[in-house]
Each structure stands twice: as structure tokens, then as C-alpha cells.
Amino acid sequence: MTTHSARSKKHNFTREIELDRITGLAAPKSVSVPLALLTRLLLDANETNRTWLQDFKDDVVRIDSDLYEVLLAYQSMQQA
CATH class of the missing domain: 1.20.5 (Single alpha-helices involved in coiled-coils or other helix-helix interfaces)
Structure with missing residues (x-):
């Protein structure tokens, strides 16, 4: 007690x-978190307009450089 x-x-x-x-x-x-878990939770929070997500909008997240390169290429393809 x-x-x-x-x-x-x-x-x-x-x-x-x-x-x-x-x-x-x-x-x-x-902490280390599997990307699949992170993306699933963030997508759900975004789709359901969770206000707490805005509290972290300016936070910096560390990712592997190869993932960053893929994301930049994907962004470039989307803009084209």
C-alpha cells in the first residue's frame, strides 16, 4: 500500500x-518504434482529427537517411 x-x-x-x-x-x-505502428497510429489520429496531434506538429523526428531519400523522391513524384 x-x-x-x-x-x-x-x-x-x-x-x-x-x-x-x-x-x-x-x-x-x-524510443524505437516500428514504422508500421507509428504510421498506423498517426494516420488514424489525422483521419479522426485528434487535437493532440497538433501539439506535436513542430516536433522533430529522426529517421534513417534511406527512408528520407525515398520520401523526398515520393514527394517529388507527387508534385510532378
Whole structure:
């Protein structure tokens, strides 16, 4: 059973970590996600107009350079 004091300490610690991340004092978090999962979730969020998607619109995403080249070629073909 978690006591009120233990919950309060955990909450304060979590809040401090988040503040460090926001202010740039903490190392950025990253995870590896299969592209198929990511695209499925993002497409669904876009199609259903999820407002949270707008919160991340300016975030930078790291991808492999070969995927980037394919995306650029695809974009060029679409514009033609």
C-alpha cells in the first residue's frame, strides 16, 4: 500500500523530471518504434482529427537517411 507521503514524493520527483525536460536540463527521451505502428497510429489520429496531434506538429523526428531519400523522391513524384 502506498502512503500519501510516498505518493507525494513520487509526484514531486516526476514533476521535477518533467520541468528539467521542458527547460532543456534533462537528456531528451527517445524510443524505437516500428514504422508500421507509428504510421498506423498517426494516420488514424489525422483521419479522426485528434487535437493532440497538433501539439506535436513542430516536433522533430529522426529517421534513417534511406527512408528520407525515398520520401523526398515520393514527394517529388507527387508534385510532378
